[in-house]
Each structure stands twice: as C-alpha cells, then as structure tokens.
Amino acid sequence: MYTPKTFTIPELKGISKKNIEEHLKLYEGYVKHTNLILSKIAEIGSDESRAYELSEVQRRFGFEFDGMKNHELYFQSFEGGAQNLSETSALKSAIEKEWGSFDTWLARFKTVAKTRGVGWAILYYDKSADKLLNAWIDEQHLGHLIGTTPVLALDMWEHSFVFDYQPSGKGQYIEDFFANLNWLKIEENYNQAIN
Numbered sequence: 001m002y003t004p005k006t007f008t009i010p011e012l013k014g015i016s017k018k019n020i021e022e023h024l025k026l027y028e029g030y031v032k033h034t035n036l037i038l039s040k041i042a043e044i045g046s047d048e049s050r051a052y053e054l055s056e057v058q059r060r061f062g063f064e065f066d067g068m069k070n071h072e073l074y075f076q077s078f079e080g081g082a083q084n085l086s087e088t089s090a091l092k093s094a095i096e097k098e099w100g101s102f103d104t105w106l107a108r109f110k111t112v113a114k115t116r117g118v119g120w121a122i123l124y125y126d127k128s129a130d131k132l133l134n135a136w137i138d139e140q141h142l143g144h145l146i147g148t149t150p151v152l153a154l155d156m157w158e159h160s161f162v163f164d165y166q167p168s169g170k171g172q173y174i175e176d177f178f179a180n181l182n183w184l185k186i187e188e189n190y191n192q193a194i195n
C-alpha cells in the first residue's frame with residue numbers, strides 16, 4: 001500500500017493556495033488508484049477468464065503510479081521556500097558541463113515545458129553515462145527514461161495552472177514555478193542520484 005505524502009508548501013508567487021489544495025486532491029487520487037489497481041491485480045490473480053480485465057488494469061498502472069511519483073517530486077520542490085541553485089553545487093557544474101551554461105539549460109527546459117498537450121517537463125540524471133537529460137512526458141507515464149533518476153519535475157497539465165493563469169498564461173506559470181523553486185531540494189535529488 002502506498003500512503004499519500006504530506007507537503008509543507010509555503011505561500012507561492014502566482015500559484016494560489018486554492019490551486020495547490022485542489023492539486024493535492026488530484027495527487028491523492030493517483031495514490032488511491034495506484035493502490036486500487038494493485039489490489040485489483042491481486043484479486044484477479046491467475047484467473048484466465050479475467051485475462052482481459054487484468055491486462056486493462058495493468059495497462060493503466062503506469063499512468064497512476066507515475067502520476068503519484070511525478071506529483072511527489074513536484075510538490076516537494078516547493079517545500080522550504082524559494083532558494084537559488086548554489087554556485088558551488090555539483091548540479092550547477094553538471095548542468096554547465098552538459099549545456100555550457102545554466103541559462104542555456106533553463107531556456108531549453110522551458111521550451112520542453114511548452115510542448116503542446118498535457119504532461120511533464122523533467123530533468124533526469126542517467127548514471128550509466130553520467131549525463132543529465134531533459135525530456136517531455138506525455139500524460140503521466142509516456143516517455144520516462146528507463147534506468148534514469150528524475151531530478152526536477154514540472155507539471156504542465158492545465159490543472160496545475162489554469163485556475164490562476166488562464167490557458168494563455170502557461171509561460172508565466174513556468175516563470176513562477178522557477179521563482180518558487182527550492183533548488184536545494186533539486187540539488188539533494190541530484191546528489192542522491194549520483195551516489
């Protein structure tokens with residue numbers, strides 16, 4: 001059984017308390033459905049007559065499970081309040097090694113985040129090549145990079161911003177996400193991923 005995590009989210013620039021509250025309810029829905037699917041799979045067991053049902057819930061599993069995990073990464077990155085990426089951090093050096101400068105990476109990542117459709121912009125670390133990668137995930141689950149660790153996740157589903165920004169405010173939401181980000185959390189994710 002997965003238990004919903006709780007997050008201590010400070011007042012944010014641009015993103016209202018109400019939107020965070022509603023968004024957290026959606027997150028809890030992913031946890032609930034992850035558990036529901038796992039119990040359904042256990043209940044169906046090896047009953048051949050229910051093979052179709054099993055494959056359908058199994059197909060759904062990645063959506064719910066990744067929805068749970070993506071949101072945990074997203075909400076925890078606001079905890080503790082906005083903090084800049086430390087100039088001396090291993091993550092800053094790794095970004096510069098990969099993209100030349102932090103600003104180049106940031107511009108690329110923002111472009112990924114503006115991909116049309118619902119999904120996520122994610123920065124991953126691939127230990128097998130000691131390499132950072134940007135990726136777009138459709139929905140919650142389509143496009144995750146196997147064997148890598150997500151370091152930073154930006155929710156680009158409209159539910160994360162339309163309440164405060166309207167659909168046309170996607171760009172401002174991205175700006176505010178970075179203004180609210182606690183980079184110390186992201187550095188911690190990176191440091192865990194490399195060790």
Ligand SMILES: [Fe+2]
Nearest residue numbers: 155157159160
């Ligand atoms: Fe979301």
